[in-house]
Amino acid sequence: MPELTCGSRTWTVTEGSNLLDALNAAGLNVPYSCRAGSCHACLVRCLQGEPLDARPDALDASRRLQGWRLACQCSVAEDLCVAAFDPAREGLAAQIDGLDWLGDQVLRLRLTPERPLRYRAGQHVLLWNASGIARPYSLASLPGVDPWLEFHLDCRMPGAFCDGARELVVGDSLRLGPLHEGALHYEPDWQTRPLLLLAAGTGLAPLWGILREALRQGHTGPIRLLHFCRGESYLRGPLGELAGLHCNLSVELIDGKQTQSRLQSLRATSRQEVALICGGSAFVEDCAKRMFLAGIPRGQVSSDTFVIRKV
Template sequence: MPELCVGERCWTVPAGSNLLDALNGGGCLVPYSCRAGSCHACLVRCLDGEPGDALPGALGADKREQGWRLACQCQVVDDLRVAVFDPQHDGLPARVSEVQWLSAGVLRLRLQPERPLRYRAGQHLVLWSAQGVARPYSLASMPGEEPFLEFHLDCRHPGAFCDEARQLQAGDAVRLGELRGGALHYDADWQERPLWLLAAGTGLAPLWGIAREALRQEHHGPMRLLHLAHDNQAHYLAGELAALAGRHPQLQVELLTPQTLPQALAALRLQSRQTIALACGSPASVEQFARRLFLAGLPRNQLFADTFTGRA
């Protein structure tokens, strides 16, 4: 059986073992969220040996050349020595600049990184708490315009990271991990095309950033933003969205609940086959959005979607 080593500790594991399971089973406590190669919380660095990698394209070439792998997607096939991601050594230090409840269940967290972070609207960033809990969150801030990094945390239910986030205060230290891009983005070539943004819950966070980025780039086509929340009080950016639409007549905002959603979706009509749609939220919500958009005639390659999934 192959030998797996972390630091001075080595143990044997069955050939073909999932690397994440082998590490956690050996007491290394590597964090994870999705187990699908999406969240990037389970980064490890291969120091000697090479695991089998089921999703090599999930990391950029520079990361792979440095030895980084996603443990959830790797198998131990031969002897392997790795170092787990250490937020104190490998992460970017940041301080909490603001904590604000935007609604009863949504916490706005603003962070000031130790050095400027280059990112695009719609990207994700792994946040590490002081207790070593790692979770990926979408950026809601505007790159190059706001001096902080903003995140919208759904804290309606208990969770390891949310439980710590509720206690955060201005000045507290956190660490920033892997920055990555999902499907959501704004392309300058879309400037004249109709743009639809469909969000459920805190899936609004990246689309809030993207909407403002599009308008900053002088998007001329009609824009439509739909936000689905579990009740009217959960439209946590209602005021900000109304103000944004008031300044930009090409933007139309619709605030929906499960009761009003079916009628709103049934009324969707494409103004143009050139329409671009971005969707974000739970898998069920995104699937519901996508189904209606396709029925309305949206070409499949013109829908870009990210889903928020709970920890497996």
């Protein structure tokens, strides 16, 4: 059986064992969230040996050349020595400059990193707290405009990171892990095309940044934003203000109980429409199906799925 080494520990594992499971079964507490290669919380660096990687395309080429792998997507095929991502050494410190509740369920977190972070609207980044708990969150801020990094934390359900976030105060520090390029972004050549933004809950966060990026770049095509939420939209005021300033933007706030009926009535404005979707897995799947039935080509539909992990 192959030997697995991490730090000062070496032990044997069954060939073909999932690397994340093998590390955590040994008590090393490598964080994870989605187990699908999307959140990047389970980054490990291969120092010797090479695991079998089910999703080599989930990491960019430069990071792979440095030896980084996603433990959840790897299996142990030979002797392997790895080091888990260390936020204290490899992360970026960021100070909390803003904490406020948008309604009673969404915590808006604003951070200022110790050095500028280059990003674009739609990306997400790992947040590490002082207890070593990591979760991926989409950036709601707009680079070059907002002086901070903004995140919208859904605190409806209990969770290790959100429970800890309730105790944070302005001046505390978090660590930032690697940025990750998700599927959501704005392309300048979309400028005249219809744009459809579909968000559920805090799936609005990256689309809030992308919407403002589109308007900043002078998007002239019609933009429809539909926010499906329980109760009142947590960005009802800012969305209304933005719609009042831009005649090509329409905003529709939909009670979550009406999600299915509203999606069934949704129609594409043209075959050129670009659809961006963000929310839970069931919501994303329902929206993608609706876009297909509405005649929007698959290449014009992009989505990011939020995975809720309670522990």
